[in-house]
Amino acid sequence: MNKKENSNIRSIGCKRKSHVLDEVDTNRLPFNDTQTSQNVRSKKQKRSKSTLKNPYQKENLTNELTPSSTISSSQYHSTFENHTPLPNLNFANSVEVWNLMLKCDDTYKRDSDLFNHHTSLQPTMRATLLDWLNEVCQAYNLTRQTYYLALDFFDRFLSIQKDCPKKNLQLIGITCLFIAAKIEEIFPPKMNRFSFVCDGACSDKDISDMELVIMNTLKWELRPVTPIAWLNAFFKVYTFSDKENISKSKQQVNESFLIPDYESELFVHIAHLIDLCTLDAGSLAFSYSVIAASAFYHFTSEDVVLHCTGKTLDQLQTCVEWMVPFAIAIKNAGLDFLTDLNNEKSMIQTHTISLELLHSAQTIQADIETEKLTVLESSEASSLCPMTPSKMASMPPTPPRSTGTS
Structure with a gap:
């Protein structure tokens, strides 16, 4: 191969490289006519001059190729706080991941009416x-x-x-x-x-x-963070905090954090409550993260919820109170379906709820509203409904209800 052939190959490679950059840069048009090529050359000359003025400044080229990344990042940090219950991840920025989840939770909204x-x-x-x-x-x-x-x-x-x-x-x-x-x-x-x-x-x-x-x-917006996805995230934080004591250390967590490794029985128990609650149209008034965090509260404790969900008591109080009749209905019905549960089936959607169970919860809810029964005592106005498992066990079962649908 002679020198002339080598120069032709190098020139073709340069053209291909330029063509790729032109496809990435959305502000430029493809090579389709002579005028466009001249415009591209002029832009390249301007870019080369600016590079000569400051040869160590690479941000200009990066921002030009991805103009939206910087804008979205600034808006995103101004909307949400720099706080996350996620541990220090070595494969992603935990604050950005959490804020993206919150942003998604705020974007995918449903009409309660x-x-x-x-x-x-x-x-x-x-x-x-x-x-x-x-x-x-x-x-x-x-x-x-x-x-x-x-x-x-x-x-x-x-x-x-x-x-x-x-x-x-x-x-x-x-x-x-x-x-x-x-x-x-x-x-x-x-x-x-x-x-x-x-x-x-x-x-x-x-x-x-x-x-x-x-x-x-839906404008092809098909990736919400669902209640079960939020519950899965809460359980990952809960499990890692308990086993690795990550909440008190600054060590980084690898990709193993993404693998579910928690008690499947407790997970299915909470998912069972979410399944029942979401049948009711009242769930439309709450975001997915609040629904999952409130159900998580009913079977853990206040400290666990505050650490693993990043929510405050004020954010959860209304939803936790609304869930009380559904938790009581589940307690009355029992959890016999858990006897056949194994870890492999914990993430499979099982039909463990029914319209009769929903009707029972709605009847209890109506009784609370009609008889003006309040879950919170007047001296505990700032605390949440104490529906942890130990206190649920001490509650007497409600009398059986009719099985008709409302």
């Missing part, structure tokens, strides 16, 4: 549909995250849409589960499996058409 926008829908219809989706998840061995993604898509879709027909409710629900399974599951069931469980109420084409409607309505 969504039924006012749908004259033909009632909260009991939502509860019936979610209970059925829960059962479908168990039949197909879908994960808890898949179920809660579908729940989020369903609630946000109804929060945006107006006057949704009652006949479309099942189609919307199963399509949300189909989308969630494609996002979360390694081997998601095929579309015909989802239409099969509808027993002829909708076809594959109906699900495919509704999928486009839902995706466009």
Whole structure:
């Protein structure tokens, strides 16, 4: 190979390198005509002159290639505090990770008054549909995250849409589960499996058409931090703080922090309470992190919650009080399903709740409101509901309720 061929190869390599930079830089147009090439050359000359003036300043090129990163970082730090319950991670900035989760929790919002926008829908219809989706998840061995993604898509879709027909409710629900399974599951069931469980109420084409409607309505925003994801994060902090004493040390934690390594029975117990609470339309008034932290409080302690969730007592008090009837209903019903539990199935969504259990909790809730029973004593106005396991065990069971739905 002669010198001329070598020079041609080097020039081609330079052109390819420049072309890659032009694709990365969103402020520039591709090489499509002579005028564009001249504009690019002039920009390169200006850039080279500025580099000659300060050859050690590399931030200019970085900011030019990624103009949005600096802006989002400044906005992000001005919105949230530099505090996180996460340990010192060696693979990511724990403060940034936590703030991104909080930002996501604040972005993916649902309308607590969504039924006012749908004259033909009632909260009991939502509860019936979610209970059925829960059962479908168990039949197909879908994960808890898949179920809660579908729940989020369903609630946000109804929060945006107006006057949704009652006949479309099942189609919307199963399509949300189909989308969630494609996002979360390694081997998601095929579309015909989802239409099969509808027993002829909708076809594959109906699900495919509704999928486009839902995706466009949600603007393809499909990655919320669900209540079960928040609970998983709280448990990771709880487990590492307990075993490694990370809260009192500054040692870094590696990627093993991402692997679930905690007591599956306690996790499923708390997830069981979240499953029941989210059937009720009252859960729409609370963010996912608050729901998970409040359920976490019912079975741990105040100190654990403050350390592992990063929440204050004022942030959780309303939700914890609202959860009390659901915790009582679970205590009365018992936890016999835990006898067949193993670690492998702890993250699989199981159908352990029912509409009868929801009705029992709602009846207890109505009794508390009607009889003006307060969970907090007047001398303890600043403290939370003491629903830790030891105090739950001392509470007498409520009398059995009727099994009809409200």
